[in-house]
Amino acid sequence: MYQPPSLLEKWSQENNELVNKCKQEAGGGAVSQDHRQSSLRWCSSEFHKLLRKIQGIPPHVDHSQLELAVVYNTCVCFTAQSQFSEAELLLKEATERVLQVTGNNADTSDPLVLWRAGLKSAGNTALHPHVLYLLCLQWALWLAKCQLENIGELQEQMSSLCEIVCDGVGDGSPSEAKGRLSKSPLLVMEPKRLTELLQICTSIAQGAEKLNEGRSSEALSDLQAASALPATRALVAYTHLLSGSCLAHMNRPQMALQCYKKALETDSRCVCALYRSMLIYRQLGNTQAEIQALRLLHSTLMLPPATEPVLGGIQPLSPSLLLSSQSLSRLLSVPSALSVLYSLALKCVLSGRVTEGVEHYLDLLAALHSEDQHAVDAEVSVLPRMPELYLEAGTALLFTRRPADCMAFCNEVISTTLELVPEKVVLEEPEEGIGGDARGLSVEGEDKVAMLLWAAAAYLVQGHCHAHLKDWKQAVTHYTRCINLLVKVHLKNRDFQPQIPAADVNVKHGKDLCTLQRMKGLSLAWRGISFTQMDQLREALRDLQLSLQAFPDYTGAGLWCGEVLWRLGRKHEAAACWEKTWSLTTQTSVEKLPLYLQDPQSGPLLDSVELRLRIQELGLT
DSSP states (O other): OOOOHHHHHHHHHHHHHHHHHHHHHHSOTTSOHHHHHHHHHHHHHHHHHHHHHHTTSOOOHHHHHHHHHHHHHHHHHHHHTTOHHHHHHHHHHHHHHHHHHTTOOOOOOOHHHHHHHHHHHHTTSTTHHHHHHHHHHHHHHHHHTTOHHHHHHTHHHHHHHHHHHHTTTTSOOTTSSTTOOSSOOOOSSOHHHHHHHHHHHHHHHHHHHHHHTTOHHHHHHHHHHHTTSSOOHHHHHHHHHHHHHHHHHTTOHHHHHHHHHHHHHHOTTOHHHHHHHHHHHHHHTOHHHHHHHHHHHHHHHTSOOOOOOOSSSOOSSOHHHHOOOHHHHHHHOOOOHHHHHHHHHHHHHHTTOHHHHHHHHHHHHHHHTSSOHHHHHHHHTTSOOHHHHHHHHHHHHHHTTOHHHHHHHHHHHHHHHGGGOOSOEEEEOOOTTSOTTOOBSSHHHHHHHHHHHHHHHHHHHHHHHHHHTTOHHHHHHHHHHHHHHHTTEEEEOSSOOOOOOOOSEEEEOSHHHHHHHHHHHHHHHHHHHHHHHTTOHHHHHHHHHHHHHHOTTOHHHHHHHHHHHHHTTOHHHHHHHHHHHHTOOOOOOGGGSOGGGSOOSSSOOOOHHHHHHHHHHTTOO
16 A cells, blocks of 8 residues: 655654664774674664564555665664674565565575566666665675675676666665655665675685685786775785785795785785785795894784774775685784794794894793783793793893803793603604604693603703803703603603503603603713813713714714713724714704704804814824
8 A cells, every 4th residue: 555755754764863873873983892783783673673664564666765775774784793694584575575566576595596586677667776785785795604606696797786886876866766755765884885895805705715726826817906996905905915825826926025015015004914925035035034024013913903994984894794704814814913922032043133032032921921811811822831931031041141041041940840740751652643743642641741841951951051151060960950850751662662660641752752852862962061071081971972872963962972082092983973973964953943952052162173183183084
C-alpha cells in the first residue's frame, strides 16, 4: 500500500540524524577505540530498528531507495564491528526485495547468482545506484573474510561498479535520478571512497596470495599498477613493500631494496619495509647497513602507534579490517621491539662494535626489568632466556675490558641457577625420525639441564675474566668449577651403553650436546693455558689433550698443546701438533655460537708466524 510522503520524509529524517550522530560519535580520531566500538554498536542497533520499520510494509519502488540506503548504513556498522554474518543476511534480504519490487525472482541460495540477478533486474531503474552500493559492501565482506575467489567471479561487475561509482554516478546528490526523494538519504560512508579503498586493498590482498603461491611475476605487475590508485600513503607503501617482496623472491635483491626505499619514502613508519631491507642487507653481507636498518627499525617500533589514516573524512571501515589474510599477515609481520634490540646488540658485538653492543644489551635488560611488565611479558617468549642474556651481556662487557662488571653479571646467573642444578644428567641420542633439536622429555627436565649449562657457562666466563686480569690461580679455580658441573652430564649412546649412574634428569640431546662439548673443550683448554702461565706444564698438557678429545676442531687448544710440548722438549711432537692444527678446515661460524661460548678476546696469544719459524729451525720444512 502506498504510504504518504510524510512517513517517508520522517524515516529519511531519522536516517539522516542517525548518520550525523554516528559520524560525530564513532569516527573521530580523538575518541578511544572502546568508545568508537560502543558508538558503532549503538548506531547499528538504531539503523536496524529503522530498517525493520521500513520493511514492515510491502516492498515498493517509492520507498525502496530509502530502504536500500538504510540497509547500506546498517551493514557498514555491522561490518565495522566484524559482524559479517549479520551484514550478509541483510544484503541477501535486500537483494531479494529488489527482485520483488522489479517483478523478478531468483530461487537460489548462491550469493553470486543472486547478485547477478539483482544487478540485472535493477537495470536502468532508480534503484541501480543503490544496488551498486550494496555490492560494494558485499565486496568488502568477501575481502574481510579472505574470499577472493568470489570477488574474481564477479570481476566484470566489480569493474563496472568502480567505473560507475568512482565517476560520480550515485554520489547522493538530490538531482541525481528521477523519482528520488527531494532530500536524499545520507550514507555513513561515501560509496566512492569505499570503492577506492576496496580497489587498492583487493590489489594488495591478491598480490599477497599470488606471492604466497609463487606467482611473483604476476603479483609484481598487479602491485605496480595498484601503486597509482588513489589511497592513503600507508596503503600505497604496502604496494611498494609487496613489490619488493616479489623481487626478493625473484632473487633481485637490489631492485627489492629500491622498492623498500619507495615504501619508506611514501610512509616513513612502514616498519616492515625497514625489516625487509635489513634482511636483504644481511643476505648481501652488508653488516653496517644491516646494523643501521636494525637501529632505525627499533627506534620506529618504539614510537607511539599512529592512528590509522583515512581517505578523507570519517570512514568506519578501516584498511586493517579488510586486509586480514594470513598470507598478508606473514608478509607484514615484524619482530617485537625487544627482539630487534637484542638482534642489534648481538650484531654490534659480533661485528666489532662492542661498546655500542654493550649499551644495547644494558638497554634491553633495563627494559626487561621495567615497570611495564605486562608489555614486556608479551615479547619475552621470542628472546633468549634471562640467564643467557646476562651471560651474553657479561661476555660483551669482558670484550670491552670490564671484567669486574662481567663477573657481577655472571654472579647473578650463578645465584639464580646453581641451586637448581641436578646431581646427574644423561643425554640420550634422539630416536630416529626426531630432529637434532629434540629437547627434554619434560619442561622441568629441559629447565634443569639449561640451569646446569648456564651455571657452567657463568664459571667459564668468570675464568676468562681472571685470565684477562692474569690472576691464573683464580682462573684455574673457576675453570675447574665449570668442569665439575659439566662432568655431571653423561652421554648415552644407543649402540654402546656403559653403566651410567641413575640420573636425576634424562633428556634427548641436540643443541645441548654441541653446547656441552664446546664448553668442555673451552674450559679444559683455558685451564691448561692458565696452568701453562703458572709453569705447571704436565697439568697443562693433560688438560689441553682432554680439550682436543672433547672438541677436536678447537685451534686454540691445538696451538697451546704444541707450545706445551715444545716447552717440555718434545719439539717434533709439538711441530706435528701445530701442523695438524693448521690443517683443520672445519670452523664453526661465530654467528652460530652463543656469545659466551666464543673465544675470549684477551689473554695470552700465540703467533703462528713465530711458531712456523720454530719448525723451520728444526729443519722440518
